[in-house]
Amino acid sequence: MNIIIAGCGKVGRALAEQLSREKHDITVIDRKPEAIQQITNIADVRGVVGNGASFEIQMDAGIDTADLMIAVTDADEVNLLCCLIAKKAGGCQTIARVRNPVYHHEIHHIKDELGLSMVINPEWAAAMEMARLLRFPSAIDIDTFANGRIELLRFQLEEQNPLCNNKIKDLHMLSRCEVLICIVERGNEVLIPSGEVELKAGDMISVVASPVNASRFFKTIGIETNQVKNTMIIGGGKISFYLAKRLLEMGIQVKIIEKDRDACERLCEILPKAMIINGDGTDRELLAEEGLAKAEGFAALTNMDEENVMLALYAKSMSKAKKITKVNRNTFDTIIGSLNIGSLIYPKHITSETILQYVRAMQNSIGSNVETLYRLVDGNAEALEFMIKGKSEVTDIPLQELQLKPHILVCAINRKGKIIIPKGQDCIQEGDSVVIITKDCGAYKDIRDIMKKTSGPVGTR
Template sequence: MNIIIAGCGKVGRALAEQLSKEKHDITVIDLKPESIQLVTNAADVRGVVGNGASYDIQMDAGVDKADLMIAVTNADEVNLLCCLIAKKAGGCQTIARVRNPVYHHEIHHIKDELGLSMVINPEWAAAMEMARLLRFPSAIDIDTFANGRIELLRFQLDDKNPLCGHKIRDLDTLSKCEVLVCIVERGNEVRIPGGEFVLENGDMISVVASPLNASRFFRTIGIETNQVRNTMIIGGGKISFYLAKRLLEMGIQVKIVEKDRAACERLCEQLPKAMIINGDGTDRDLLAEEGLASAEGFAALTNMDEENVMLSLYAKSMSKAKKITKINRNTFDTIIGSLGIGSLIYPKHITSETILQYVRAMQNSIGSNVETLYRLVDGNAEALEFIIRGESEVTDIPLQELDIKANTLVCAINRKGRIIIPKGQDRIQVGDSVVIITTNCGAFKDVRDILKKTAATAGLSGQR
């Protein structure tokens, strides 16, 4: 597809690089020549220097031939104007990043009135992910599929966990509920395990289950599943506002520490049920006085990655709280991930994942499209949800008879609201929502791509 990206910040660069790898024709627009240079050096893309909201600049970028405009500049209003001009000038589909909380309650109206294909708010999306983690504090990451009916939960095994020393195929008997271990991280290796794989102390495992079975599974293996009762948030920015609002709706007490007095006054007006503390979140005495030791949830959400990491390390030493750390840059993600500071949230990743999901769905040829996409384990694996809209080489055939690519697993099927953790005899049917886990990142745009050969590549009639 022909795609124009307005804005070459972290999200714009990440999108340009990934979409270029997936063989799309990409043109990037930015006011700063040095930003254009960074992207064109890193990926096979075309660059145009200028204002993305300018009709002439968009025409230079080829908007009249574009399939999609993605506007991710630093200004919401510029993003909306970019999309409006692109819609009128080229008739292409449009995606805008809109971050200001002022627009949040009006976003559906804005989307409909401007004819936008998608509006994404990374701070709100990040806050919703954090809220899920505080609802289920034992998990390090939680991703959802099928409108929340299927969950993918990531957690680490310790030497006391009863799963250690057992084979994957024995887990149904041990846990007495339907779950599937779909990813195991051991050291620097990322594996999609078979039934004979033996779990060990220190393994980071990802399991797929319905929310009910996930709760039963964690209780069976002796891991706490109750949501936190209170949370301390350091930093009073947009994510803090969205997170606090959601936690209060969940009945969780919230305390926000913010050093800017004007921001505190604004939060007091917006969140009357939260406790707002005007102070320095890095002050150890203040944290002790405000009850860090007894906090059940702790979120470091300042604008500085280094400060967030240090705050979470300190909270780790002083409290048993569920820790969430916001990270904007992924330069040292491997090192940060090894510090044991709980769940790391990358708002930029959430934005790019959501847009990639939409792009893959747009280019799909047979209607079985990517409904949901998550990049896992620092981008070394992907979880994709496909909607099966028509018969194909993968439908109505036992999974054990399908010639599925290596390092690929069909891990859940949603059939009219009934969640199936599939066995070899189960079949994919038209109308199903199917979750696939793979380490073949970026390779699957259609459900048929899970097969080593399809009718199109093997010259078959579609029947096995």
């Protein structure tokens, strides 16, 4: 597809790189020549220097032949104007990033009136991800497929966990639940495991299951699954507002510590049921006074990554709370990930993932059947959901007889709302949605791509 991206910040660069790798024709617009120079040096994209909300600049970028405009500049109003002009000039589909909470309640009206295909609010999306984690505090990450019917949960095995020193093929005997371990992270190694892999203490494992079976599985292996009763939030920005609002709706007590008095007064007005503390969230005495030791949830959401990491490390030493840390830059993501400070949330990743899912859904009309995609394990693996729209060489044949490429695992099938954790004798059928895990990131756009290329007939018995 021909895609134009207005704005070459963190999200714009991430989208340009990924979509270029997926063989789309990408043109990037930005006011800063150095930003255009940087992205054109590292990705196969075309760059245009100028204001993305300018009709002339958009025409230079090829809006008249574009399939999609993605507006992710720093200004909400510019993003909306970019999309409006693109819609009028080229008739293409449009996606706008809109971050201001003032627009949040009006976003559906704005979307409909401007004819936008999609509006993404990174702070709101990040807050919803955090709320899911506080609902299920044992998980480090939670991704969903099939409209929430399938969950992919990532957690770490502690020494006392009954799964330790057992092979994956014996999992069903231990848990009596329909779940599948689809990724094992051991040190710097990422495995798409076979049944013979033996689990070890310290492994980070990803499990696929229905929400009901996920809860049963965690309870069976002795891991707490109940949502937290209270949460302490450090920082009073947009994400904190959205998160606090959602947690209060879930019946969770919320305490926000923010050092800017004006921000505290605004939060008191819009979150009357939350406790707002005007103080320095890095003050250890204040944290102790406000009950850090008894907190069940702790979210470090200041505007400084370093401060958030240090707060999470301190909370780790003082509390058993479920910890969530907001990180804006991924410069030191490997080091931060090794600190074992709970769940790391990258708002820009959530934004780019959501937009990528939409782009893949658009491709359905031109041959692709990827519905949902998540990048996992710092981009070293992908989880993809495929819609099976017709019969092919992968349908109606037992999985154990399919000649699949290496590093692929078919881990869940949604058949008319029934979730199947597949075994070797199960088949993929027309009408199913199928979740696969792979280490070959960006390689699969159609379910048939998972098959090895053979010179003879495929799937005969």
